[in-house]
Amino acid sequence: MCDKTVCIFQEYYGKYLKNAKDLRTNACVTPTKPIPSYILDALKEVHSEVSSRYYGCGIVVPECLENCRILDLGSGSGRDCYMLSKLVGQKGYVTGLDMTDEQVEVSRNYIDYHMKKFGHQQPNINFVIGYIEDLKGAGIKDQSYDIIISNCVINLSPDKKAVLREAYRVLKDGGEMYFSDVYSDKPIPTELKQNKVLWGECISGALCWEDLYQIAEEIGFSPPRLVTSSYITVNNKDLEEIIGAYKFVSATFRLFKLPGDSVKEKGQVIYNGGVTGCETEVQFDANVIFKEGEVVEVDEELWSILKSSRFSDEFLFQPAGKASSCQKKKVCSAC
Structure with a gap:
């Protein structure tokens, strides 16, 4: 599954970007709210090489994580996965999935380092190469995770409905998808979608707000619940001129997979x-x-x-x- 769009991602994130300083917009580094101290403490224990290859937008850490099984879609170098590995504890488990060989190689290199750092007797984390539109192809089973997180990745997919459909499949009943991504105020024209830099930096592949609500409803998720949002700025005059009047927001949403027999009452x-x-x-x-x-x-x-x-x-x-x-x-x- 390496169509033209996917190959652009692999080249941009695997070859072009070496660290966060190479980014030309703040779409992938926009903080949406202050990071709690317990998360900051866990992030400080992540190896510096892993952290330097992090390109996410905001922080995607929901509450109540102990003993949970978590899947990170588009895990990149593994920064969030390692932080979550500590927060879920030895009885929890974290899987990172990414399509970029270079990023997965970085993440896998530090499993032993972090297990020793966190005091885990055995690894509670793994990393797999695969596509977020085809989790089955990566060996991810039905109803196998309590939580799915994703950080500024879904907009990079050419088939966003497939991503959410697969997420719904692998979540347990009552499970949650908690994700940050980029959204536009109106449909993106073809000329913007063809710009490699804008697509690689999560801009021109953004969904409209209305599209997210429609797709979630079609698949069976509960209505999206907005957690945080912030406007995106472009740190490049040439790109700013190309974007023109289009406005983009980095936002965190949570979706739940409710059981068919769940009781709904005030x-x-x-x-x-x-x-x-x-x-x-x-x-x-x-x-x-x-x-x-x-x-x-x-x-x-x-x-x-x-x-x-x-x-x-x-x-x-x-x-x-x-x-x-x-x-x-x-x-x-x-x-």
Whole structure:
């Protein structure tokens, strides 16, 4: 599967880019929100060569990771995979998938280094060469992962629907796809798509917002939930002139694969607190924050997501408008 577009990616990321300084836009380095200290601490333990070959846009680390199986689509040099390897712990597992031989070679070279660094008795990580549109071809089995992450990679694919369809297949029921990517305010014309630099830097392959919602619905995911977003700037006058009036945003979304029999009903949830890095509150998306001990009214969709996913043990669930005396006392004590 090396069509013209794929070969451009392999050449650009495998041959042209040697480190993040070679990038001509901030699409692949745009921070969307402050990085929590526990993630920063894990990133500091990643080998410098791995980190220097990192080209992602923002940080893609959802909450509640202990013991989870995580798949990173377009893992590159493996920076995020190694950070996640520490966060999931010895009982968790991380797989990095990338189509670029040079990047996978870098990532594989440091498995032993990081296992010793993290104190793991045996590797809880592996890296495979493959295409994000064909996870089956890379040996990724059905319903085998709790979480899929992707960092500024889906826009590089010529078949984005295939990527999301494959992601849906390999996620367990209740699993989540948590990903950062680039989106445009209107459809991209052919002349921009043919620009190798703009495509390689995640600009001209961007989806429109509306396209993401439509594809997610067709495949069966819950509606996309926006976590963070920020505008992209171009650090090159020539490219800026080519782009013209088109506007691009780097955004993080989360999609959930809900079981077919999941119950959807309005209700109240109370966050128990204690999740690593989110001990007192969880910012679930751009519009919803759960604070420890606080009663929050949620709609049918969010109720089903929390109840069916790895978050189910982190919340108390109760019918809308009702709270036991015990729960009311807990709420008051947290005020």
